[in-house]
Amino acid sequence: MGIFSFLKKEKSEEEVQKLDQGLEKTKSSLFGKLSRALLGKSKIDDEFLDELEEILITSDVGVDTTLKIIERIEERASKDKFINSTELHELLKQEITELLVANRRDDNDTSVKPYVIMVVGVNGVGKTTTIGKLANKFKSNGLNVVLGAADTFRAAAVDQLKIWSDRVGVDFVSKGMNADPASVAFDTVKHGQEQNADVILIDTAGRLHNKVNLMNELSKIKRVMSKVIPDAPHEVLLVLDASTGQNAFEQAKQFTAATEVTALALTKLDGTAKGGVVIGISDQFKVPVKYIGVGEQVNDLQVFEPRSFVDSLFSEDQ
Amino acid sequence: MFENLSLKLDKAFQTLKGQGKITEINVAQTVKEIRRALVDADVSYSIAKDFTNTVREKAMGQNVLTSVSPGQLMTKIVNDELTDLLGGATSPIQLQGNPAIILIAGLQGSGKTTFSGKLAKHIKSKGKSPLLVAGDVYRPAAIDQLKVLGEQIGVEVYTEDGSKDPVGIAENAIKHAKRNANNVVIVDTAGRLGIDEHMMNEISNVKKAVQPQEILFVVDAMTGQDAVNTAKAFNDRLDFNGVVLTKMDGDTRGGAALSIKSVVNKPIKFISDGEKMDALSVFHPDRMAGRILGMGDVVSLVEKAQQNYDEQEAQRLQKKMRRNTFDLDDFLKQLQQIKKMGNLKDLMGMIPGVGKAIKDVDISDDAFKGIEAIIQSMTPLEREQPDLIDGSRRKRIADGSGSSVTEVNKLLKQFGEMKKMMKNLNKGGAMGRMNPAAMRRR
Numbered sequence: 001m002g003i004f005s006f007l008k009k010e011k012s013e014e015e016v017q018k019l020d021q022g023l024e025k026t027k028s029s030l031f032g033k034l035s036r037a038l039l040g041k042s043k044i045d046d047e048f049l050d051e052l053e054e055i056l057i058t059s060d061v062g063v064d065t066t067l068k069i070i071e072r073i074e075e076r077a078s079k080d081k082f083i084n085s086t087e088l089h090e091l092l093k094q095e096i097t098e099l100l101v102a103n104r105r106d107d108n109d110t111s112v113k114p115y116v117i118m119v120v121g122v123n124g125v126g127k128t129t130t131i132g133k134l135a136n137k138f139k140s141n142g143l144n145v146v147l148g149a150a151d152t153f154r155a156a157a158v159d160q161l162k163i164w165s166d167r168v169g170v171d172f173v174s175k176g177m178n179a180d181p182a183s184v185a186f187d188t189v190k191h192g193q194e195q196n197a198d199v200i201l202i203d204t205a206g207r208l209h210n211k212v213n214l215m216n217e218l219s220k221i222k223r224v225m226s227k228v229i230p231d232a233p234h235e236v237l238l239v240l241d242a243s244t245g246q247n248a249f250e251q252a253k254q255f256t257a258a259t260e261v262t263a264l265a266l267t268k269l270d271g272t273a274k275g276g277v278v279i280g281i282s283d284q285f286k287v288p289v290k291y292i293g294v295g296e297q298v299n300d301l302q303v304f305e306p307r308s309f310v311d312s313l314f315s316e317d318q
Numbered sequence: 319m320f321e322n323l324s325l326k327l328d329k330a331f332q333t334l335k336g337q338g339k340i341t342e343i344n345v346a347q348t349v350k351e352i353r354r355a356l357v358d359a360d361v362s363y364s365i366a367k368d369f370t371n372t373v374r375e376k377a378m379g380q381n382v383l384t385s386v387s388p389g390q391l392m393t394k395i396v397n398d399e400l401t402d403l404l405g406g407a408t409s410p411i412q413l414q415g416n417p418a419i420i421l422i423a424g425l426q427g428s429g430k431t432t433f434s435g436k437l438a439k440h441i442k443s444k445g446k447s448p449l450l451v452a453g454d455v456y457r458p459a460a461i462d463q464l465k466v467l468g469e470q471i472g473v474e475v476y477t478e479d480g481s482k483d484p485v486g487i488a489e490n491a492i493k494h495a496k497r498n499a500n501n502v503v504i505v506d507t508a509g510r511l512g513i514d515e516h517m518m519n520e521i522s523n524v525k526k527a528v529q530p531q532e533i534l535f536v537v538d539a540m541t542g543q544d545a546v547n548t549a550k551a552f553n554d555r556l557d558f559n560g561v562v563l564t565k566m567d568g569d570t571r572g573g574a575a576l577s578i579k580s581v582v583n584k585p586i587k588f589i590s591d592g593e594k595m596d597a598l599s600v601f602h603p604d605r606m607a608g609r610i611l612g613m614g615d616v617v618s619l620v621e622k623a624q625q626n627y628d629e630q631e632a633q634r635l636q637k638k639m640r641r642n643t644f645d646l647d648d649f650l651k652q653l654q655q656i657k658k659m660g661n662l663k664d665l666m667g668m669i670p671g672v673g674k675a676i677k678d679v680d681i682s683d684d685a686f687k688g689i690e691a692i693i694q695s696m697t698p699l700e701r702e703q704p705d706l707i708d709g710s711r712r713k714r715i716a717d718g719s720g721s722s723v724t725e726v727n728k729l730l731k732q733f734g735e736m737k738k739m740m741k742n743l744n745k746g747g748a749m750g751r752m753n754p755a756a757m758r759r760r
Contacts, residue, residue, distance in 0.1 A: 058363045060543050124428060124538065125427055155466035155467050156460075156466050160459035163458035163459055208565060209568070210567075243425065243538070244540045244542055245540060245573065246358055246542065247540040247542075247568065247571070270511065271425070271513065272513055272551075274544070
């Protein structure tokens with residue numbers, strides 16, 4: 001039993017429902033369109049592939065990844081000759097799941113304590129909210145959690161995290177606004193170590209990935225933590241907004257360069273945005289999607305399961 | 319901003335290079351390339367499709383023209399269409415009414431609160447007396463955030479602690495504004511999803527209650543295909559007056575701007591391009607289109623330079639250059655002037671042709687730091703007369719600035735060359751050749 005094993009537990013019915021609800025729009029349009037495009041045909045033709053291209057692109061999957069998926073579908077279809085709509089859905093599911101699953105790392109390294117998670121991302125993606133939800137998740141599984149308010153830049157960011165720490169009832173380290181974020185991170189990790197914490201979550205200020213100075217600052221924050229615990233942070237979680245388009249690629253690239261991102265969280269999936277861009281990102285950067293945000297409530301955070309994510313996209317129980 | 323898109327379009331146009339006229343075949347390939355480039359830039363799929371169809375039609379109609387190359391012709395067509403799509407004329411914000419009421423709406427994390435602060439500052443600088451209203455009663459510390467911003471810019475913020483009723487808060491704020499002679503009221507609201515019935519009803523009620531002169535829809539410039547849905551959902555409910563594109567200082571290609579403009583047909587009134595409170599610009603569709611096509615944004619560059627350049631200082635430096643008394647101290651000042659203009663990479667990106675050349679190059683704002691340190695480690699006399707700097711002085715300067723003697727040598731050598739160049743310029747030779755009229759004649 002490791003500290004993260006609880007994350008692997010089966011999703012409750014309510015959770016599944018919530019994900020389904022969130023993806024309902026995606027599902028109905030995706031499934032409906034594909035079925036219509038295939039109606040009365042006995043094989044995949046250009047019209048169908050065009051339709052598929054449109055569907056994937058309008059889900060923000062991106063041109064390159066879309067072409068990759070289409071190529072694979074074409075290849076499979078030409079081998080299998082005849083293909084009906086049920087077979088096609090299964091084929092698509094397989095191909096997309098593969099792009100996601102292939103990169104899944106086993107994150108259940110249980111021996112590490114405290115387990116330090118540094119949360120990074122551009123402005124407004126939902127870093128602080130995700131931390132609040134994560135803290136709640138860890139706490140309700142009996143873990144001892146410490147939050148570090150290293151976003152000392154954005155107005156009232158420290159207050160926002162403080163409110164979350166009170167709400168969830170976890171320990172909180174801050175040096176106020178405008179403090180050096182690296183020193184906050186250092187103190188938090190030190191405090192967590194002394195308090196025998198299980199998990200330490202470090203919030204950082206949102207920053208656009210093309211700002212060299214700010215990205216350097218982020219590298220420094222990360223570096224400083226390793227002075228307390230040599231291999232900290234154990235996880236660098238990049239938060240991506242599901243409504244972000246292809247720029248998310250550039251975000252993944254730059255944040256990885258600065259901090260060696262080890263996992264992704266995809267937020268705001270309860271909207272109409274489909275977040276398809278993570279498929280390509282996961283594939284290209286070999287980084288797994290770990291969590292998804294599906295609402296504003298404290299429980300609206302789920303562990304990302306590639307297969308159920310894709311199943312949900314294509315499920316037929318409408 | 320749009321470097322990546324212009325790069326792609328450049329490539330698309332290359333397929334046309336060396337061809338005498340536009341035919342069905344070569345246009346089909348280019349159009350496909352343009353469409354992929356647009357989609358890759360996050361322009362909505364269907365809008366990109368419509369757009370390229372128009373481009374194709376216009377191109378085909380002109381296939382007999384042989385006086386310009388097809389590539390040039392296509393560039394012009396795409397540029398014209400893009401400018402068209404981005405919105406024709408710019409339109410100012412409505413500030414009539416006493417008080418004038420501005421309602422801010424948008425998704426979570428799009429940058430509403432930061433924009434509200436910037437807008438208040440902008441309006442204040444026009445001699446008005448704005449009041450900010452903290453209507454986000456849901457997100458933890460959202461009210462505090464607006465309070466902090468208000469304090470920074472010296473604008474009053476109306477809050478009601480503990481109230482969970484944005485309609486009531488907005489109504490009371492207007493009464494407060496009337497009593498206190500605030501002539502503009504900016505109502506910040508909580509982020510909400512377009513499909514959240516309850517929350518969309520709430521903001522509709524705020525609208526009904528306060529009858530704003532101006533409703534601004536704030537949207538993240540990095541938004542992907544969903545931009546169309548969200549903009550439509552908000553417009554259906556609020557019939558907003560204008561759009562604000564935020565986080566434009568990122569490297570997003572910003573296709574969302576095109577999508578939103580064409581799906582709701584509302585003008586883009588502001589772009590928000592930095593974390594500082596004065597990072598707010600008026601949107602210029604023509605410049606943006608030029609930028610999309612990699613034609614650079616010279617106008618913006620000049621304006622930015624004008625805003626930040628100290629006229630007197632510039633004249634003083636020019637005089638020194640002419641007399642050839644330009645010294646290292648002046649050089650240092652000039653570097654600092656350039657730095658004041660903003661992010662170096664952004665600045666260089668605005669120069670035509672440079673944008674794509676530096677796409678993958680990291681230009682740190684610290685680029686001048688080493689040079690500055692070296693000059694700052696010199697005595698005033700050394701700065702004035704660099705020739706004085708001998709071996710032992712070089713060693714001292716290198717130690718003082720944390721650099722090496724080689725670096726000090728390099729700087730001194732470059733400065734020497736710069737002075738030589740200035741001398742030549744002063745002789746009028748080079749200046750004469752750079753005369754624009756002369757260039758046109760050639």
